[in-house]
Amino acid sequence: MKTQRDGSKQNAPDPSECRTSARLTARSALCLIASICSLCLVYLTSSTFLLRNRHPLAGIFDDAKSSLPVSGNDDLYLIGAGKADITGPVVEINLMGYADMKQVGTGLRQRLYSRAFIIGSIHRPEDRFVYLVLDTQSGDTAVRYGILSGLSTLGPEYAVYAQHNVAVTATHSHSGPGAWLNYLLPQITSKGFDKQSYRAIVDGALLSIQRAHERLTPGRLNVGRTKVYDASINRSLYAYLANPEDERQTYNISEADDGSVEKDMTMLKFQRDSDGKTIGVLTWFPTHGTSLFGNNTLITGDNKGVAADMLEKEIRLLDGAADDFVAGFSQASVGDTSPNVLGAWCEDGTGDMCSFENSTCSDGRSQKCHGRGPFFREQDNGAASCYEVGKRQFEAARELYDAMQSDEPIHGNVVKSFHVFHNMSFFDFVLPNGTQVQSCPAALGYSFAAGTSDGPGAFDFTQHNSNETNTSPVWKVVSSLLRDPTEEQDRCQGQKPILLDVGEVHKPYEWTPNIVDIQAFRVGQLFIVVSPGEATTMSGRRWKNAVWNGAKELFGSDFGSSEPIVVLGGPANSYAHYIATEEEYGIQRYEGASTLYGPHTLAAYINRTLTFLPYLSSTSIAGSSNKLPQPFPPDNSNNSLNFISPVVFDSPPIFKSFGDIIRDVHEVYALGSLVNATFVGANPRNNLRLEGSFALVEQRQDDGTWKVVRDDSDWHLVYHWRRTNGLLGHSEVDIVWETRGDGRAGKGTYRFRYFGDSKDVGGDITEFEGISGEFRLV
Structure with missing residues (x-):
């Protein structure tokens, strides 16, 4: 029998080397309340580029547009895949996702895993990156610090993995144990921070990276796409429709694919050169990890955990696959998606669908508005629906896997990455049209407390139209007890009526991140945007389109006859809540109210991503982005509050023994x-x-x-x-x-x-x- 891995304490990360909450209900949140100068000259000479939302540093790489070979050995990469267990405490710990203090673990339906994918250059082995897919609600600052610190202890061969090239993404399951996140807000419902829960994730992620690293071998990469139907819908269609009609029509292909959510699944296949066997696949497809409801108390990886498990078991039986084949089902533009594909209905006996505008029922409240999965009539807390939605993703991936023999190869042997930290608090920047705008310190609006049809909130909060004038006056008082937002913050946040001014509260430590991760990877013509928040469908499209255009302009001659391919994965590295478009933000449904940094949040992310895009040039030096002046977020893993009771002792009943x-x-x-x-x-x-x-x-x-x-x-x-x-x-x-x-x-x-x-x-x-x-x- 194998027992628990060593949970010994790791050293805190060296600031020179490396340096969240989901749907926190108002009830639980309110219970707790009783440098850059070195780049200036370059910026000053590149204002025109900035106004066009392109990169001001493009000229610092002399050969940024040099052509690359597109055949032969230049289609070979170093590839590796590994998987390890990250299942934390399955009982007596609050589950992370719905932020319901009553949702405490009582057992296990499916183990949770970290799946690690490493891609490196054959010619420049220092050029590589690690893409982790964790069966958790999100990536996290403390977890990422712990992983980087652990990598630094594994020996000199692991020194190649550092701040710039490790992405910690999540499947966004709402059915895993919590109490491992870095910031105070998500810790409230879990009664603080639990080292056992935290170390399970960190140690398992490290083991998955070790396994992938030890299996590194020359191999080839292919990319393919397919459609996945009936695995997601848009749960905030009212907000999505606020986006320009001509933009929406661009993506309206058919009745079955009307553009309201992305139906595309992108698959990257890893095939080793020695015997032609496939060692893994990494997919991107958006649907929320909320198939299991808030009354589920069994630990699972939700629908993406199901899909990964099914594909691994199926493919490992094939002659053309490695025995340790790994399947990663990464999230994508997940923000406004739902796996409850039958829509949102009122569980009040009326038989009516919920209000289209604000997701309420006949009583004017949101508590009885619930999304329905394919098997919602089963009295199983969503388990059958979860399995079905996972199966639908598996089936699409299985068909795509077979069809990819002649799909598009990744070529050019360019493997690049960058990562920088960026403070969103009152960050001034210029939009492509020349308008000066600003992002803000983090804040959550009134409609945040309403939750969604996947997990309704409490009290009298509703989506879209909640504010201090139409909710109980007690919320204004309680909000003020936390902190009254400044005039500057109110002005910056625009249409958002602020309920929790979390970005300007620092006692006893930070409640949410103001400092976010800006990260992207490149392998050949494939670009991976790593998002710290949940981008909505249209936000993800705009972000990916901006990167596509930037890559085409900066590196166009690298691609030969190919075009750039851009995917987005997240929530990763931290948990920065949601990223809505400016139009969706103005509607202030749940996703807009949870867009932390104001109406220009998405524009700020795009601006920063394009600013550092030249670090993905074929001539850039690995890790050079680490040397940029930047702020570092705190690591609260050693100073977080903890009110979780330990196990005192176990005893069998009289005349019985353990295991009887x-x-x-x-x-x-x-x-x-x-x-x-x-x-x-x-x-x-x-x-x-x-x-x-x-x-x-x-x-x-x-x-x-x-x-x-x-x-x-x-x-x-x-x-x-x-x-x-x-x-x-x-x-x-x-x-x-x-x-x-x-x-x-x-x-x-x-x-x-x-x-x-x-x-x-x-x-x-x-x-x-x-x-x-x-x-x-x-």
Whole structure:
């Protein structure tokens, strides 16, 4: 049995080397309330370029537009892929995403993973980058600092990985354990910061990078695209329609693909040169990780976790794939998408859809407005719908995988990256039309507290039209207790009525980021924009289009007959909430109210990305962006508050031992039945069993031996834990096998095996296991 990886403390990052909350309800937020000079000359000589939203430093690279070969060995790259377990505490920790203090973990449906993809230049091995896809709600500043610090301890061969070339992206699952984020706001509902939860992510991410690094080999990259239908809709269509009609019509292709969300899935295939086998794929497609509802308390990777698991298991069976094939399902322009594809309906007995304008029901409130997934009638907290939406992404990816034999190769052997930190507080810049504008310190509007149809908020807040005049006056008072925004902040935030002026509060430490990550990668003609926030559908398009135009102008001769390909991944590196267009911002639904830095947030991100785009030139020096003068965000991992109770002790009931059977299986079940057994348990926080399992299904073989056929990474094998007597330390564990949905379940003789770890009153932890009786599936 494999046990938990070492959770020992890592050193804080050296500032010279490296240097969030999702839907926090008003209720939980309000409960807590009771340098640059070196570039000046270049900027002054490039005002025309700035006004055209292009890069003022383009001239610093003499050969920025030099042509590159597009065939032969110049189509070879260093490639590697790795995967590791990041499943944190599955019980007694608030889940991260819906910001509901009542949503506390009670078990595990599917393990969480970090999937690492490394791409490097054959000719210049120092030119490489790491793209991580974590089964978490977002990337995070403290997590990224921890990963960079850990990499610095792994030896000289890992010195190539640093601030400029490591991207920490997330699938945006709302069903993972929380309490690992850097800033105070998302820590409120989780009762602070939990080192065990944090270290599980950091250590697993490091292990996935190590595995990818150790497997680095020459290989080829191909890119392909397909459409994914019925896996997402726009949950804020009223705001999307505020964008210019001619712009919207550009993307309105058909009734099934009307442009309101992006249906495109882009896949990057990694194929090693030695034997032609595929070692991994990385996909980008936007849909929220909210298939499972706010009443779900089982840890999962949501729909993208399902898709990745299904594709890995399927492809590993093929002769043309490596045994350790890795599938990354990265987010894209996710901000206004929803996997609840049947729309938002009122659960109030009326049978009506929610108000189009503000997502309310007959009582004028938002609490009864809920999105419906494909199997919303199932009383399973969204599990069947989650599996179906994940399956739809898997099926599209599977078809694309087979069709990509002759799709577009990535060529040129240019691998570049940049990363800089940028302070959004009162940042002055010029739009392409010459208008001087400003981004602002972070603030959240009244409609932020309304939540969305995926997870409604509380009280009398609604989307689009909430402000201090039509909500209870108590919110104005409570808002003022946090901080009254200055006139400058009010003016900067424009149409947003400020509920929480979080960017100007620094006690006891920062509530949200004002300093954000600006990052992009390039491999050949593929450009990856790494977004710290949730870009809406149209925001993502504008950002990608700006990069496409900038790349075409700066590096056009690099591409030969090809055109630039631009994808966007996020939320990454930190959690900077949402990025709405200026028009959507003016509507002030949830996404606009959660766009932290004012109406020009998107324009600021585009400006900064284009400013540093020449660092993706074929002649730029690896890591040169690290030397730019820049602010650094704080690392709060060692000074965050923590009010989470530890495990005190475990004890079995009298005349029982840990692992004993309380309720055993039946002897015979029909295929499609629920099979379950109950054991004398202990708190799984005693040992996360990373790279291991709490529960197994074993099948008896013809020779009488037992073979593991399911573990707790499998969707249909569910581990439940419950405390039965807190004073005496008693608890029970249920292991449930849902054979109805498990297409791989077959006739045979099986048994359950349970692994646990008990903590005595002295703090010592002891392993144990339990085995159920045998049962037959017929």
